[in-house]
Amino acid sequence: MRALIIDDSRAIRMILGKTLRGIGFEVFEAGNGCEALERLQEIGRADLALVDWNMPEMNGYDFVCSVRSKAEHADMRVMMVTTEAEITQMIKALEAGANEYIIKPFSKEAVVEKIQILGLIP
C-alpha cells in the first residue's frame, strides 16, 4: 500500500514516514499541496494521504478539495494531521472529504489506530 505524507516540516514527515513504513506502507513525501498533486501524478495513485493543514503554496484543506474533485482519487483515504484543533475546522475538513483527523501533538499509536479505523490495516 502507498501513503503520501504532505507536511512542510521535514521532522514530521520523518516521524510519520517511520511509523507508516513500520506497518508496511510504501511512503512518498511532499512539502505542500501543490507538490502533493504533482507527486500523485507521478505515482498514479495512493491508498492514504496524511495532510497537514497550514502549508505554503497550497494548504491541506485546498488539497483535500482538489483531490475530492477528481474521480481518480476517490478511493484514497485522507487524514488531516494538524494543529488546527477547533471543531468548526474539523467539520469543514470532514465535509470537504477528509476521512479522518489527528490533532498535533500525536503519538505513533494514535496514527496506527486511525489507519485501522480507516480500514487500511487489520
Next chain:
Amino acid sequence: MAISAESFAYLSKMIYENSAIVVGAGKEYLVESRLRPLVAQNKFSSIEDYVRQLKATPFSTLHKEVIEAMTTNETSFFRDIHPFEAIKEHVLPEMIKSRASTRQLNIWSGACSSGQEPYSLAIMIREHFPMLSNWKINIIATDLSEDVLNIARKGCYRPLDINRGLPAALMVKYFEKQGVEWQVKREIRGMVDFRQMNLSGHWPSLPSMDIVLMRNVLIYFDQETKRGILGKIRRVLKPDGPLFLGSAETTFNLDDSFKRVVMGKAAAYRAST
C-alpha cells in the same frame, strides 16, 4: 534512579498485600517509571528515600498512591475494536429482542481507568441504537483508583488522548472543546455511573449484569485471585450475558464453567448452565 532489590521486594509485597496485584521479578523498570513522578511530587530525593518513609509509617495515602500508580493503565477509546463490534453486531441486537419486556440493560466496565471504555460504550449506544433511547441503560464503570475516577467523571481529555482510537466524526459529535481539552458532552457523561471498587477486595452490591467488560485487568492478579474474581463475575452476570476479557486473557484453566463464544473477530465468555 535504580531501585535496590530490598526496596523492590518491599514494594512488591506491599502492593500484593493491599491490592492482590502481582509485581514480579523483572518488573523493576515498571516500578521505577511509575514511582518517579511520585518521588518528585512528594519531594523525596530518591526512590530509596521514598521507600524508607513508606516502611516507617502505617498504611497511608503515601502507600495508596504507590498502588494507584501501579494500576493506572494505558487506554484509548474503542480500544481493541473487536469487542465493541461484537457488542454492536451481536450482543445488543439479541438483547433488544430478549429484554424487550423490561427495557433495561446493565453494563459493567471493570477497571475503567480514565473512562474511555465506558464512554465508548455510551457513544456507541447513542450513535447506533436510537431504539434504546427510551430504555434504562445503566453503564456502571469501576476502578480501584479514585484519582483516575475523578478524571473519568470530568471526561476531559488532552489532544494526545483524544486522538487515540476515536473516529473524528464521533469526536465532533459527542465532545466539546474546553480550552485545549476535549470534554465528553453531558448527555454521554450522564449515561455512566463511576464507582470506586477493589476487584480483589469486598464487592459492593451490584445489579445483575447483562454485559461485563473486564479487559486487561486479570493479568495483574495471581491465579487464586483471578479465580475468585471470575467466580464473583459469574454470580453477577446473567446466564446469557457475555463477559469480555482482554485479547490475551482467558477463563481457561481458571474457571471452566465459562464457555468461549466467538462473536465476529472477538471472543466472549458465557457461564454455562
